[in-house]
Amino acid sequence: MGRAVAQPLATGQIAEKLDCTLRGDATVMVRSVAALDSAVDGDLAFFSDNKHRRAAHASAASILIARSADADELARSPLGPRVLLLHPAPHLAFAGALELLFPAITLVPGVAASAVVHATAEVRGAKIGDMATVGAGSRVGVGTSVASHCSIGDNVVIGTDCVIHAGVRIGSGTKIGDRCVIQSGAVIGSDGFGFQPTRQGWQKVQQVGFVVIGNDVEIGANTTIDRGAIDDTVIGNGVKIDNLVQIGHNCRIGDHTAIAGCVGIAGSAIIGARCMLGGAAMVNGHLSICDDVVVSGGTLVAASINTPGRYTGVFPSTEHRTWTKIAAGLRRSAR
Structure with a gap:
């Protein structure tokens, strides 16, 4: 790591x-x-x-x-x-x-002279599209395609036979395995949401970890995966992530887990292998979900889950007047 x-x-x-x-x-x-x-x-x-x-x-x-x-x-x-x-x-x-x-790095547009680009991935040829930029010390593997208007930061490693679609941003230090697909607009390795309150306002906490992505991973359009605050954010082998998913800093996603669209995972959450998270599920930070858990769409996971199975925390929609009666009954039962 x-x-x-x-x-x-x-x-x-x-x-x-x-x-x-x-x-x-x-x-x-x-x-x-x-x-x-x-x-x-x-x-x-x-x-x-x-x-x-x-x-x-x-x-x-x-x-x-x-x-x-x-x-x-x-x-x-x-x-x-x-x-x-x-x-x-x-x-x-x-x-x-x-x-x-870790002083802030000033980014310079363009393809750095010291960039390491594989011979089969010509900077302006069929493999790396026009307007794509590759940072110093980065390595792009054999058979990988980087589309136009992508930005690849310094010291990024991308494995073989990957497809990086147009408009993807990959932050410095990110490591991506083989046969991965990253859809348009995804941002990998952006700063995590780290701020410390002071009397003068919010003090930014520098994010110095990286993102490590395994083999055979697919990441959907406009999904964001934050770099680690200190340790790395880790996405395991075979993970499939839908569009518009937010994964916070220091999260760990186990092998072959699938995450549907609009899921939000707060920082330092650990999700096991072979899990499935339904659309718009929310996972609080600093908790863990064991292997082989299914979280239904729209469910809030507010505490760790230690036993495999299916977990649901929402009511299906119903006619409004019926819902108000159900809500009133819940309030009375809580007294």
Whole structure:
């Protein structure tokens, strides 16, 4: 799985720029960032919510942003002593650290001279259409067709025998497997919806993860798949996604799951293999759905589902006067 490489900064530099209290070695360099449960040595993570306290204790992150009150109990990781950056608002400080470690990239239109394009995919030939752009370091596999007015960001990898239809936007760092089809207007790897409230307004949280898509995946027109905030957004092998679907940052979709049109999946939801989500179903963030679950159209999934089966949470339409009587009965039964 991809991991964004940070601009080299020492913990002392980060502490100074973000007005953090440093506890530990100021010369330790930050290699990357990660969530508490996926961090490794050299990663920066943050702890701000008590429900993640156990994960913070067990995390292998060697640099941790936390509150001063938690400093003593978090000073050690499974790998030994860790550096602490102490701040009264750890998530806000982490957002600032992301801006320091991953400065925004200025995109330049056109086909970069350093782009790696396969010999069978001529930039203005039959395989890559006019007005398509390919970023530096990107690789397009044998037999893949990229239609006109597509934009492929830096360091994108697209496998063999894929079809990328007109007007698709693929963000930097995205990795797409073999034999995938992406329909017109889809946006893969856009920024996730990450903002932290402050007294001055909303502070954007830099999104530094990627999107990883398996083999034999089809993505419908005008569907959006957000890049991960820290870890990657992952779409498994054989997944079929309809038009106008929104998949939030850090979601994981299991192999051979099918998602119908207008489904919305909030960030960090995990959906198992061979699931089916009916049209306009809504899935809350930070929950999980096990393998072999069918969610009926229009259903709101508000809690994790741990048992395979079919789940439905809506009433079929009926004549309005009948519906008002049903609603009144529900209100009375709830008292």
